[in-house]
Amino acid sequence: xxxxxxxxxxxxxxxxxxxxxxxxxxxxxxxxxxxxxxxxxxxxxxxxxxxxxxxxxxxxxxxxxxxxxxxxxxxxxxxxxxxxxxxxxxxxxxxxxxxxxxxxxxxxxxxxxxxxxxxxxxxxxxxxxxxxxxxxxxxxxxxxxxxxxxxxxxxxxxxxxxxxxxxxxxxxxxxxxxxxxxxxxxxxxxxxxxxxxxxxxxxxxxxxxxxxxxxxxxxxxxxxxxxxxxxxxxxxxxxxxxxxxxxxxxxxxxxxxxxxxxxxxxxxxxxxxxxxxxxxxxxxxxxxxxxxxxxxxxxxxxxxxxxxxxxxxxxxxxxxx
Numbered sequence: 001x002x003x004x005x006x007x008x009x010x011x012x013x014x015x016x017x018x019x020x021x022x023x024x025x026x027x028x029x030x031x032x033x034x035x036x037x038x039x040x041x042x043x044x045x046x047x048x049x050x051x052x053x054x055x056x057x058x059x060x061x062x063x064x065x066x067x068x069x070x071x072x073x074x075x076x077x078x079x080x081x082x083x084x085x086x087x088x089x090x091x092x093x094x095x096x097x098x099x100x101x102x103x104x105x106x107x108x109x110x111x112x113x114x115x116x117x118x119x120x121x122x123x124x125x126x127x128x129x130x131x132x133x134x135x136x137x138x139x140x141x142x143x144x145x146x147x148x149x150x151x152x153x154x155x156x157x158x159x160x161x162x163x164x165x166x167x168x169x170x171x172x173x174x175x176x177x178x179x180x181x182x183x184x185x186x187x188x189x190x191x192x193x194x195x196x197x198x199x200x201x202x203x204x205x206x207x208x209x210x211x212x213x214x215x216x217x218x219x220x221x222x223x224x225x226x227x228x229x230x231x232x233x234x235x236x237x238x239x240x241x242x243x244x245x246x247x248x249x250x251x252x253x254x255x256x257x258x259x260x261x262x263x264x265x266x267x268x269x270x271x272x273x274x275x276x277x278x279x280x281x282x283x284x285x286x287x288x289x290x291x292x293x294x295x296x297x298x299x300x301x302x303x304x305x306x307x308x309x310x311x312x313x314x315x316x317x318x319x320x321x
Contacts, residue, residue: 024261027087031062034252036092037076039069042185043123043203043288047250048092050283050290051120054273059265065092072096072159072320074108077253081109085257090117090266093253095161098306102313103159103320114253117263118270119298121283121290122249123203124223125161126233128216130195138220138239141199142175150176151198154188157181158320162188164312165201165222165246171315172243192216203248204230204287223247228284245308249291251298267295 034052038044045067052063068076073096080091091097091114101107127138135141145151155162158181169175180197182188188200193215204227210216211230220236221227222244236244252270254263273279274292283290312318 024087024259027259027262027265028059028061030088031064032059032087033089034063034065034092035076035080035089036065036067037069037073037094037096038067040067043205043248044092044094044250046205046286047120047123047283047288050279051092051118051250051252051270051273054276054279055266055269058269058272072100072104072157074100074104077114078108080253080255081113083255085255085259087254087258087262087266089255091253092120093251094249095164095305095309096159097253098302099159099164099309099313102310103318105320113256115256115258115263116299116302117252117254117295118267119291119293119301120250120252120270121274121288121292122223122247123205123288124221124225124227124235125165125201125246125248126204126207126211126221126227127165127199127201127219127236128189128192128207128210129199129219130192131214131217133198133217135219136217137234138169138173138236138241138244141219142169142173145176145198146174150178152180152196153177154180154182154191154197154200156185156188157183159318160185161203161246161248162201163318164309165244167312167316167318168244168246171312173241189216201246205248208287220244223289225289227287228289229287249305251302263295267298 034048036045036048048065052065056063083089101111135144153166166177170177185202191197192200211218218233221233222236271292274290280290
């Protein structure tokens with residue numbers, strides 16, 4: 001290659017990098033999309049809308065939420081993974097974004113096509129049983145399940161959060177559970193209310209109305225801290241079940257290659273949103289714990305979540321048939 005040609009290529013690359021740097025510094029100049037891989041109204045969607053509200057104020061541009069449910073989050077995640085890495089399309093991520101590649105035979109994108117940006121918050125999972133159930137904590141529930149044929153446990157399908165909760169209860173603590181897959185968490189709740197199954201687990205935001213009305217009984221909060229809006233419920237860890245650490249969480253991922261300057265701005269905007277008293281108090285009142293934090297802290301969380309869920313998949317042989 002001639003020297004002049006090499007110099008021209010180097011100059012072209014430098015110009016491209018400089019242009020990208022300027023674009024990142026001026027970002028955002030138009031509305032930003034947050035793709036939610038779930039239907040509207042659930043914990044993930046509500047956290048997305050709270051983050052969008054706060055981030056929009058911090059960034060000075062509209063942040064629009066779009067629901068793209070389907071494929072156990074793969075439909076929405078694939079859309080983002082294949083979007084331009086220009087900072088105008090982000091994914092509202094959840095545990096399925098971490099675990100799908102572990103349990104699905106095929107995936108439309110690679111895990112490395114998406115990079116962690118920001119933690120929004122989480123809704124602890126709550127172990128739920130009928131209001132008249134004779135057990136009042138996890139120890140009593142597990143002991144009762146070990147008698148006879150065991151208990152029926154409702155999930156929202158393979159790889160759902162209730163499926164992982166049941167997996168830990170079975171493989172780590174000896175519960176005897178027969179998994180009954182439903183299409184959604186609402187169907188699982190209905191099954192418990194109708195005594196068709198003995199138990200399920202569901203996000204705190206979904207569970208709280210049933211607990212406050214006395215229609216269901218909660219045995220434990222499966223995260224590391226008590227629910228702000230329902231502090232009378234003890235955690236699984238407090239009851240001696242330290243390995244039962246499962247929550248319905250929401251974060252933000254971006255297409256691989258998105259400039260660090262943009263990722264830093266988005267992370268800071270979400271962190272500021274979760275620290276805004278009006279937003280934080282509203283989320284806590286619904287049973288959601290606002291988290292926020294840095295890009296680095298969310299990356300650590302994602303790594304820990306991948307290892308934790310991966311261990312459950314391996315122990316249970318969980319596969320999406």
